[in-house]
Amino acid sequence: MIPDSTDKPEPPARRHALSSLWRLRSYLRPYRYRMLAMLLLAGASTAASLLVPRMIQSVIDGPIAGGDLTGLWLFGLAVGVLGIAEGVTIWLRRYIQARVALSLEADMRTDLYAHMQRLHAGFHDRWQTGQLLARATSDLGSMRRFLAWGLIFGLMSIVTYVAVVVQLLFMHLWLGLVVAASAVPLFIVARNFARNFIKASRNVQDQQGEVAAIAEQAAQGIRVIKAFGRSPHMQAKFDAEAGTLRDLSIGKLNISARSWSLFTVIPNATLAVVLVGGAAAVASETLTLGALVAFVTLQLMLIWPIEALGWIIANGNEAMTAADRVKDVFDTEPAITDRPSAVPVDRAKSKGLVRFEKVTFTYEETGTPVLKDVDLEVRPGETLAIAGATGSGKTTLVSLIPRLYDVSSGRITIDGVDIRDITLASLRTVVSTAFEDPTLFSMSVRENLTLGRSDATDADIEEALSVAQADFVHELPFGLDTRVGEQGLSLSGGQRQRLALARAVLVRPAVLVLDDPLSALDVHTEELVERALASVLTGTTALLVVHRPSTVALADRVALLADGGIAAIGTHSELLESTPAYAAVLSAESEEVNA
Numbered sequence: 001m002i003p004d005s006t007d008k009p010e011p012p013a014r015r016h017a018l019s020s021l022w023r024l025r026s027y028l029r030p031y032r033y034r035m036l037a038m039l040l041l042a043g044a045s046t047a048a049s050l051l052v053p054r055m056i057q058s059v060i061d062g063p064i065a066g067g068d069l070t071g072l073w074l075f076g077l078a079v080g081v082l083g084i085a086e087g088v089t090i091w092l093r094r095y096i097q098a099r100v101a102l103s104l105e106a107d108m109r110t111d112l113y114a115h116m117q118r119l120h121a122g123f124h125d126r127w128q129t130g131q132l133l134a135r136a137t138s139d140l141g142s143m144r145r146f147l148a149w150g151l152i153f154g155l156m157s158i159v160t161y162v163a164v165v166v167q168l169l170f171m172h173l174w175l176g177l178v179v180a181a182s183a184v185p186l187f188i189v190a191r192n193f194a195r196n197f198i199k200a201s202r203n204v205q206d207q208q209g210e211v212a213a214i215a216e217q218a219a220q221g222i223r224v225i226k227a228f229g230r231s232p233h234m235q236a237k238f239d240a241e242a243g244t245l246r247d248l249s250i251g252k253l254n255i256s257a258r259s260w261s262l263f264t265v266i267p268n269a270t271l272a273v274v275l276v277g278g279a280a281a282v283a284s285e286t287l288t289l290g291a292l293v294a295f296v297t298l299q300l301m302l303i304w305p306i307e308a309l310g311w312i313i314a315n316g317n318e319a320m321t322a323a324d325r326v327k328d329v330f331d332t333e334p335a336i337t338d339r340p341s342a343v344p345v346d347r348a349k350s351k352g353l354v355r356f357e358k359v360t361f362t363y364e365e366t367g368t369p370v371l372k373d374v375d376l377e378v379r380p381g382e383t384l385a386i387a388g389a390t391g392s393g394k395t396t397l398v399s400l401i402p403r404l405y406d407v408s409s410g411r412i413t414i415d416g417v418d419i420r421d422i423t424l425a426s427l428r429t430v431v432s433t434a435f436e437d438p439t440l441f442s443m444s445v446r447e448n449l450t451l452g453r454s455d456a457t458d459a460d461i462e463e464a465l466s467v468a469q470a471d472f473v474h475e476l477p478f479g480l481d482t483r484v485g486e487q488g489l490s491l492s493g494g495q496r497q498r499l500a501l502a503r504a505v506l507v508r509p510a511v512l513v514l515d516d517p518l519s520a521l522d523v524h525t526e527e528l529v530e531r532a533l534a535s536v537l538t539g540t541t542a543l544l545v546v547h548r549p550s551t552v553a554l555a556d557r558v559a560l561l562a563d564g565g566i567a568a569i570g571t572h573s574e575l576l577e578s579t580p581a582y583a584a585v586l587s588a589e590s591e592e593v594n595a
């Protein structure tokens with residue numbers, strides 16, 4: 001049973017966004033030489049472009065002022081060569097940059113996916129899928145843009161700014177100081193911009209996650225929504241969230257618009273001062289005409305780095321926010337891992353003696369124990385049914401055996417070994433599970449069946465299919481190769497349940513955990529499956545969550561779960577005689593099922 005998925009964790013308060021981004025620097029390491037090459041190439045193209053104004057100055061003050069045009073072709077040639085050099089270095093840098101950027105994003109995405117896979121079931125209970133998707137897509141995109149583009153352009157903008165301003169100071173100290181001083185208001189605007197944008201950016205990104213979550217839930221639950229005629233309600237909910245996203249995005253754009261206009265006005269106002277002051281300097285012969293033209297051309301070259309500075313700050317902020325959000329996931333340690341002392345167990349040698357010793361379990365979010373001091377033993381080869389009122393903790397109890405969740409206290413052993421001392425990979429070959437709500441993946445029937453045992457032969461698959469009475473797969477358009485799941489052929493609930501059962505049986509586990517595996521089957525099919533399943537269960541330890549008396553027939557003994565503990569245990573007939581609550585639970589459940 002999964003809690004309301006809106007119970008997502010609160011995003012952590014804005015903390016060290018910069019340090020979050022800094023921590024991801026290890027992703028840059030494999031690309032450090034290529035990034036260095038990118039920087040050198042960017043430096044070369046900037047140097048080439050900075051030389052052109054000085055060439056113009058030489059032409060104006062030399063051949064033009066002197067009226068001697070003999071050496072002019074040399075200047076033309078030099079400017080042409082510089083232009084070509086600039087073009088080639090830009091092309092090379094972009095060529096490298098595109099590959100580095102996309103590989104970097106792919107590396108981060110692969111790691112994030114792998115980490116999400118390692119995270120325990122409790123994490124996925126708490127996080128909305130949409131929020132995780134937003135982190136794996138748009139957030140990683142923002143980080144890629146900054147690490148591979150923003151960072152290089154940022155450095156280049158600063159280098160260009162310094163190089164130009166130093167040249168300007170040498171050309172004319174006072175006018176150079178005016179241009180240098182214009183950096184101060186620019187810096188203040190940039191800093192304020194950063195401060196406001198970082199907040200707006202995070203809000204927009206969080207809201208994007210909300211919208212993605214609603215869209216994802218609506219797509220998954222489309223049948224329920226239609227069946228209950230809730231489309232207008234869902235639409236209204238979506239509209240409200242999408243409206244909030246629009247407003248937040250407009251707010252964010254307003255912040256950039258205000259700052260960008262200042263980013264443009266300040267250099268242009270400076271240019272006006274330089275033109276007037278420069279003309280006066282030329283008139284008083286403290287500056288040559290060529291130097292003034294070069295001065296203005298160089299100063300105009302500053303507009304791009306300054307504008308880029310605004311963009312890079314915004315991009316950097318977005319990347320920091322994104323890194324912070326991605327870090328929320330990366331920083332969640334998988335709660336269920338191999339202990340250092342864990343050893344693998346051999347499925348073939350496992351007897352399948354399962355024991356619960358004083359097991360207490362509490363879901364993290366709720367705080368109230370679902371299971372309290374449960375002691376239970378399932379002998380090798382025995383089939384134990386778990387019965388109990390709805391919400392009594394049956395699914396929880398069986399989920400603890402494959403360690404989907406870890407006990408809060410006490411321990412569970414298989415053949416006397418604490419399951420936490422067994423490596424997870426081998427535990428999950430010893431224990432195989434079929435859940436009440438069977439998940440099939442968007443892949444072929446064969447791939448779905450062999451998820452737990454990739455080396456299964458066709459004969460093994462046939463055997464498992466016949467136990468689960470799932471021979472219908474042969475009638476599918478491409479038999480075992482038919483694609484099922486979300487993007488494939490839709491199967492009925494009963495068909496999916498039988499495939500999930502076949503998948504669990506195919507593993508040939510020492511311990512088989514079946515959570516109400518026949519609930520979606522009609523009475524006739526249920527009888528056929530039970531008959532076939534009985535032969536598998538003879539040599540396997542099995543825990544069977546049951547709701548109806550017919551399934552109880554498969555079990556050697558039944559445990560009745562109530563108030564977080566085992567209220568009674570014995571054969572079906574013993575419990576029927578001794579425990580009125582047992583009969584009540586079964587009849588209530590079967591009435592519910594029949595209804």
Ligand SMILES: Nc1ncnc2c1ncn2[C@@H]1O[C@H](COP(=O)(O)OP(=O)(O)OP(=O)(O)O)[C@@H](O)[C@H]1O
Nearest residue numbers: 001002003125363370389390391392393394395396
């Ligand atoms: N992932 C979860 N996080 C928090 N609480 C949970 C979670 N899953 C189940 N619970 C709670 O734990 C209790 C036991 O749930 P569980 O699903 O184990 O009962 P159950 O006996 O299998 O119920 P049913 O017969 O209806 O399937 C319930 O109160 C339920 O709300």
